[in-house]
Amino acid sequence: MTSAMQEKAILLERGRGLTLENIFAATVRCTSGRIWLTQYGDSQDYVLAAGDELRFDGGAVVVIEALEAARFCVCRERPAPPLFAGHWRQWPLRLLRRALSPRWRAAANARHWMLGAGH
Helix, strand or coil, rough: CCEEEEEEEEEEECCCCEEEECCCCEEEEEEEEEEEEEEECCCCCEEEECCCCEEECCCCCEEEECCCCCCEEEEEEECCCCCCCCCCHHHHHHHHHHHHCCCHHHHHHHHHHHCCCCC
């Protein structure tokens, strides 16, 4: 499995902030200045100075504010999708369609009747 890195550089003026949603397998790396970070559900706040970095593994919502003019980058790891990626997401819909189809209901009723439960 190969992975590719996707990197986005961001410049924030002092006191400005932004919210990053659904951060998964990403690293925030401060390259100049200082930034304050907080993650939804995490009681700890973080301050990164030039050269510091912080990794986020779960699907996080992260708020970042520049304590002074700062430049940082968000590096996301994008693993190659596994074979048949997304196929598992479709099975509930397929199952529902099948259960609601008249042909499937008729077959289920016939099986039910054949087993003697239809008397």
